Amino acid sequence: MTFAEYLDTRRKQVDAALETWLPKPPACPAVVFEAMRYSLMAGGKRLRPLLVLAAAEGTGQAMGTSEAAARDAAMPAACALEMIHTYSLIHDDLPSMDDDDLRRGRPTSHVVHGEGMAILAGDGLQAAAFQLLAREPQGLHPTLMARKLRVLAIVAEAVGPAGMVGGQAIDLAAVNSHSKSASSASSAALVDGSASSAAPLDADGLQAMHARKTGALIRAAVAAGAVMAGADDRLAGTLDTYAAEIGLAFQIVDDILDVEGAAATLGKTAGKDEAAGKPTYPAFFGLDRSRTLAAECHARARQALDSAGLLDSRLDDIAGWIVNRTS
Amino acid sequence: MTFAEYLDTRRKQVDAALETWLPKPPACPAVVFEAMRYSLMAGGKRLRPLLVLAAAEGTGQAMGTSEAAARDAAMPAACALEMIHTYSLIHDDLPSMDDDDLRRGRPTSHVVHGEGMAILAGDGLQAAAFQLLAREPQGLHPTLMARKLRVLAIVAEAVGPAGMVGGQAIDLAAVNSHSKSASSASSAALVDGSASSAAPLDADGLQAMHARKTGALIRAAVAAGAVMAGADDRLAGTLDTYAAEIGLAFQIVDDILDVEGAAATLGKTAGKDEAAGKPTYPAFFGLDRSRTLAAECHARARQALDSAGLLDSRLDDIAGWIVNRTS
Numbered sequence: 066m067t068f069a070e071y072l073d074t075r076r077k078q079v080d081a082a083l084e085t086w087l088p089k090p091p092a093c094p095a096v097v098f099e100a101m102r103y104s105l106m107a108g109g110k111r112l113r114p115l116l117v118l119a120a121a122e123g124t125g126q127a128m129g130t131s132e133a134a135a136r137d138a139a140m141p142a143a144c145a146l147e148m149i150h151t152y153s154l155i156h157d158d159l160p161s162m163d164d165d166d167l168r169r170g171r172p173t174s175h176v177v178h179g180e181g182m183a184i185l186a187g188d189g190l191q192a193a194a195f196q197l198l199a200r201e202p203q204g205l206h207p208t209l210m211a212r213k214l215r216v217l218a219i220v221a222e223a224v225g226p227a228g229m230v231g232g233q234a235i236d237l238a239a240v241n242s243h244s245k246s247a248s249s250a251s252s253a254a255l256v257d258g259s260a261s262s263a264a265p266l267d268a269d270g271l272q273a274m275h276a277r278k279t280g281a282l283i284r285a286a287v288a289a290g291a292v293m294a295g296a297d298d299r300l301a302g303t304l305d306t307y308a309a310e311i312g313l314a315f316q317i318v319d320d321i322l323d324v325e326g327a328a329a330t331l332g333k334t335a336g337k338d339e340a341a342g343k344p345t346y347p348a349f350f351g352l353d354r355s356r357t358l359a360a361e362c363h364a365r366a367r368q369a370l371d372s373a374g375l376l377d378s379r380l381d382d383i384a385g386w387i388v389n390r391t392s
Numbered sequence: 393m394t395f396a397e398y399l400d401t402r403r404k405q406v407d408a409a410l411e412t413w414l415p416k417p418p419a420c421p422a423v424v425f426e427a428m429r430y431s432l433m434a435g436g437k438r439l440r441p442l443l444v445l446a447a448a449e450g451t452g453q454a455m456g457t458s459e460a461a462a463r464d465a466a467m468p469a470a471c472a473l474e475m476i477h478t479y480s481l482i483h484d485d486l487p488s489m490d491d492d493d494l495r496r497g498r499p500t501s502h503v504v505h506g507e508g509m510a511i512l513a514g515d516g517l518q519a520a521a522f523q524l525l526a527r528e529p530q531g532l533h534p535t536l537m538a539r540k541l542r543v544l545a546i547v548a549e550a551v552g553p554a555g556m557v558g559g560q561a562i563d564l565a566a567v568n569s570h571s572k573s574a575s576s577a578s579s580a581a582l583v584d585g586s587a588s589s590a591a592p593l594d595a596d597g598l599q600a601m602h603a604r605k606t607g608a609l610i611r612a613a614v615a616a617g618a619v620m621a622g623a624d625d626r627l628a629g630t631l632d633t634y635a636a637e638i639g640l641a642f643q644i645v646d647d648i649l650d651v652e653g654a655a656a657t658l659g660k661t662a663g664k665d666e667a668a669g670k671p672t673y674p675a676f677f678g679l680d681r682s683r684t685l686a687a688e689c690h691a692r693a694r695q696a697l698d699s700a701g702l703l704d705s706r707l708d709d710i711a712g713w714i715v716n717r718t719s
Contacts, residue, residue, distance in 0.1 A: 088552060088553045088554050092554040093553040093554045093558050094553070094558045094561050094562050094565075094604075096561050096562070096564075096565045097553045097557060097558055097561035098553065100561075101553060152515075156511055156512075156515060159508070159511065161506070161507035161508040161511065162508045162511070179488070179568070180488035181486070181488040181489045181564045182561065182564060182565075184483055184486065184488065184489070184511060185483075185557050185560055185561050185564065187515070188483060188514070188515075188518065188557050189552055189553035189557040189558070189561075190553075191515065191518055191519070192518070192548050192549075192551050192552030192553065192555075192557060193548075193552050193553060195522045195544065195548040196545065196548035196549050196552055198544075199541055199544035199545040199548055200545060201538070201541045201542060201545055205538070205541070207534040207537065210534065210537040210538060210541060211528070211532070211537060213541060214526055214528045214532070214537060214540060214541065215528060217522065217525075217526035217544060218523065218526040218527060218528055221519050221520075221522040221523035221526055222519075222523050224519045225415060225516055225519030225520050225523055226415045226420040226421070226424045226425065226428060226516035226517075226519065226520060227415050227419040227420045228519075230424060230512050230515050230516040230519060231420050231421045231424055231516070233512055234421050234423050234424035234427075234509065234512050234516075235421050235423070237423075237508045237509060237512065238421075238423045238509075241506070277421075
């Protein structure tokens with residue numbers, strides 16, 4: 066199976082599982098179901114569920130257990146992480162956050178369903194994700210219960226105020242600070258939590274913000290797959306190194322694509338991030354150095370895979386895809 | 393110990409535990425920590441944590457086990473439900489929802505911290521609640537793991553799109569429908585999920601909306617306490633009947649207090665709910681009949697407690713407090 070075929074196969078499995086597990090009428094009122102489904106089934110890359118499944122498969126491969134069984138055990142976590150990612154996009158797009166009207170060429174949730182219903186769709190997707198992670202068939206084996214609780218704890222911490230939500234809060238405070246052109250606290254103080262007022266981010270602050278905002282969920286995805294497949298501590302640690310590196314690479318490439326996309330658009334001199342006063346890697350380091358930084362992350366991620374004997378796993382393909390993607 | 397002393401003691405224990413378990417700097421950026429803490433420590437009634445603890449104590453009493461141990465085992469769930477309740481208030485108060493500037497005499501979250509940070513504070517509190525429910529000391533006994541997973545599943549369903557978020561979505565759609573004076577779908581269709589467009593609620597629709605919006609979390613609170621304390625299926629079922637009745641009574645009394653509070657305010661002819669076009673029990677049934685309905689719920693709740701031999705438990709005191717409160 067080529068990597069393109071692999072992506073296609075897994076995405077279809079994830080989409081089918083998402084359709085099955087998304088709470089629906091009559092249990093769930095149609096108004097909020099439709100708002101949740103509109104964003105959840107909008108055809109994203111499915112990067113996080115793919116990472117969950119590939120980490121589970123890789124763990125099965127490294128531990129000498131069944132890759133298919135590992136993948137099946139990880140599918141609820143794969144779907145839960147996509148629900149959480151979708152909730153974060155809906156809330157990030159709100160007028161009081163990034164104020165985006167379009168995502169993937171379609172009007173954003175609040176444009177279609179109104180701001181209040183968009184907030185509720187996000188809230189509902191977060192709860193639905195934890196409901197899926199907690200699903201407990203009667204008489205679960207203690208080993209499996211322990212894995213599920215561990216994944217719940219990892220995911221909740223990664224998406225909460227110390228993780229994704231905290232990163233978004235730093236981002237919001239930094240952009241507000243930029244737009245007000247007023248600052249009394251240092252960037253480092255904002256990120257490490259010692260200051261409550263906002264300041265523009267420097268390069269270290271930018272990296273710390275992204276480590277929370279996008280990095281934490283990507284690491285949680287890999288950890289969830291590894292834990293559900295029974296990774297030992299050493300393998301879990303190695304896979305976490307891989308995840309941290311590709312998470313950072315993902316964000317650097319995102320910033321590069323924003324600049325390149327803007328440059329390709331006639332009459333537009335800078336990308337959306339720059340226009341919004343958002344700090345980016347190209348703004349701090351320039352395009353060439355940013356590309357080098359992404360390549361260095363990629364190399365370190367592959368080194369981690371190599372040390373676990375997983376260079377021939379789909380985790381390596383996904384790392385390459387993240388760094389070399391054009392959209 | 394009088395009931396007043398009991399309430400005071402338990403509230404102080406809950407407040408101390410909330411302070412301990414709320415994610416804080418440096419793990420969590422100060423901007424979002426301060427926004428979460430502002431609303432979480434604003435001095436609410438703590439009804440939901442009190443119900444968790446009283447249900448755990450009552451279960452210990454009925455099962456002949458230690459009430460104190462039952463209460464300790466339930467404290468994380470008690471705090472988690474208060475975090476979820478607080479998140480729901482922050483989001484409900486937003487301009488795109490109920491648009492409230494004041495709560496308990498203090499400016500609401502979005503007035504103080506801005507709309508974006510208020511949304512993030514709510515998002516963060518929801519995640520922090522699940523993080524607390526999933527906390528897993530190493531080497532947990534399988535019985536305790538099973539109880540924790542069960543509570544996680546119960547709470548996630550109760551607060552998600554089939555529960556609290558679904559109730560808020562029906563409420564939002566009904567108020568929008570009222571304010572637009574346009575309707576093409578029946579109220580029943582809105583509530584049972586068969587219609588996506590909104591319609592004004594009738595009395596049955598009102599009850600079904602409240603069963604989700606406030607009832608589901610109150611039932612989850614009682615269930616969480618019962619499960620953590622090891623209630624058998626029969627006791628859990630009886631306590632759920634109690635919880636459903638007091639949940640409904642709570643909402644009826646809320647509506648009555650809104651009308652009475654408004655009547656007591658010079659120059660104001662109707663309560664906030666009526667002004668907002670919200671359906672209420674007094675609007676459908678009048679004040680006298682609404683009071684009778686609340687008393688009937690109270691009687692059925694006490695009947696359930698009686699059948700479990702728990703009329704001398706704090707659960708009975710809490711039911712009386714809910715029905716007879718004046719604020």
